[in-house]
Amino acid sequence: MMEHSFKLAIQYAANAESAAFPTRSQFRRWVKLALEQEAEIVIRIVEKSEGRALNHDYRGKNYATNVLTFVYDDTDPLSGDIVLCAEVIENEARQQHKALMAHYAHLTVHGLLHLQGYDHVSDDEATIMEKKEIHILTRLGFEDPYIASCEALTLG
Template sequence: MPLPQLTLSLQFGHLQDPAPHRAALPRHKVARWIRHALEADAEITVRIVDAEEGQSLNRDYRHKDYATNVLTFDYAAEPVVMADLVLCAPVIAREAQEHGKTLTDHYAHLLVHGTLHAQGWDHETSEADAEAMEAREIDILAGLGIANPYASR
């Protein structure tokens, strides 16, 4: 079965050191990771931000005053998934280092995670939902040749 179609906008905000993030996120890989997590055609914007922008968005939209790794703003799930995925570069870099993962693999995981959120998956509603979403992420990432991101827990 062919993968869903994706219209992708990849944006980089003002980062202190953008080079490692740009290197970890070539457009063709970002599109591949997202398309493997999609269940329908999509229009998605991915924006890589600094801690200040990440914290501001998380505070304004989730009422949590800290920078988080990924925020998903979902606008439509049918007939076309429409969403913005905002990833906070310094948080992702720190987490990748703390968990002994490559920056590229951690970005792949969080893009898959955010894409699932854009389609209605939610790990905060119940333990069963969290387990189902985690299992789906593991399956998608395995299909992309990326190790289980939860194995080190």
């Protein structure tokens, strides 16, 4: 697999009261494996209020979601933002019995794939995207996030 150069800025705009955030080096490692082209990316970790405002303003949904992706330029270099909502991610990890860093890795990879044009609107698109996520996360040393969430649902 060819390595692509990238510029990455991390913005920690949320308080880490109950859990830790991924480090810059963790984010760099995750981005490095998920990128298929040169890119300039900002990853921003936000509070629930900012996540809700962004989701409302850009998607018309009045709740905070785990990850939002904003593409500014889809040519070389690719340019965009990935917004991760700390409280939502922490709650999901706890509810799904997942390690917090594994869930952050999954959602970062998920956002990066959206940034590169992948989507999950149709079943076929979802299958392609999930297979890519699983492949990347396995290479990073994480379990299949979809098996873990299915197990959590049947246990809960």
